[in-house]
Amino acid sequence: MRRNADEVVQDTGWVFNNVTGSALTLEQFVATGNAEVDVYLNRFGWSEMPPSMSILEIGSGIGRMTAALTRQFHSVFASDVDAAFLERCRETVSRFGDVTALRTVHIADGSSVHLEDNSVDLVFSYITLQHCKASDALRLTSEATRVAKPGGWIALNYRTYVPADAVLLPAGALMRVLWNVPVVGPKLSQWRWSTRLGWQANRLNPRRVLNLLETSRVEFDELVILHHPGRPASQATFMGEPVRQRDLDVANKSHWWLLARCR
Numbered sequence: 001m002r003r004n005a006d007e008v009v010q011d012t013g014w015v016f017n018n019v020t021g022s023a024l025t026l027e028q029f030v031a032t033g034n035a036e037v038d039v040y041l042n043r044f045g046w047s048e049m050p051p052s053m054s055i056l057e058i059g060s061g062i063g064r065m066t067a068a069l070t071r072q073f074h075s076v077f078a079s080d081v082d083a084a085f086l087e088r089c090r091e092t093v094s095r096f097g098d099v100t101a102l103r104t105v106h107i108a109d110g111s112s113v114h115l116e117d118n119s120v121d122l123v124f125s126y127i128t129l130q131h132c133k134a135s136d137a138l139r140l141t142s143e144a145t146r147v148a149k150p151g152g153w154i155a156l157n158y159r160t161y162v163p164a165d166a167v168l169l170p171a172g173a174l175m176r177v178l179w180n181v182p183v184v185g186p187k188l189s190q191w192r193w194s195t196r197l198g199w200q201a202n203r204l205n206p207r208r209v210l211n212l213l214e215t216s217r218v219e220f221d222e223l224v225i226l227h228h229p230g231r232p233a234s235q236a237t238f239m240g241e242p243v244r245q246r247d248l249d250v251a252n253k254s255h256w257w258l259l260a261r262c263r
């Protein structure tokens, strides 16, 4: 019997998958990551990038997508706030990817990536920046631009507001309170729906992220916001210029991506 949500996550990695149900093996779990890596690399135009390129994954979790990234690139930095997930990530990559390509980077304080400035070609982050404090997500965004080489690309995924948040946000806050209630809390935390509801941490719209980047005077050669078809972000500007927006067929309605080439 699992006692709490942390144990459920450690056993199953359930909350790390937005798509599939609760009864899946690690192999099936990684298969969802393989498919998503294929799709996103294709949509970002990264499929044809040379394998010699290095890539940083911010929020690798237990390596669902990392395994596929190590088959595509010779140098993959998997980073996460949770050191135990990084160990699991190494195991996952050993089984399903190329572990010789893997380096792990512990984001111990939740916001600092211990890599040199201008040291990686690509930075990728999926369903992670919504799971930390907004201030950490913004700091990690700056870190992505710091470690990316000039000419390197970043693709960062955020969650923004949707009408359902009027219910979801207060329900999530209530769930986090209930987890601490004796008897009820331990029972609730065994359910996947409860963990997903309680762990939706932040919403960031493009304007907030772009404001941060403007303030830190980051420069880009290309900058585009990707969003669910038919759900464009309200007009956003960067350094006084409108930011290009593009439909991304596979984007969740509540998600958007910042795709940029650093100068």
Ligand SMILES: C[S@@+](CC[C@H](N)C(=O)[O-])C[C@H]1O[C@@H](n2cnc3c(N)ncnc32)[C@H](O)[C@@H]1O
Pocket: 015, 016, 017, 033, 058, 059, 060, 061, 062, 063, 064, 065, 079, 080, 081, 082, 085, 107, 109, 110, 111, 125, 126, 127, 128, 131, 132, 133, 136
């Ligand atoms: C939903 S999982 C996604 C994992 C992986 N990207 C995937 O798609 O399978 C979110 C991950 O973000 C990590 N995370 C949460 N806050 C973080 C932070 N401040 N810095 C780095 N990683 C963080 C969690 O530990 C978890 O592994």
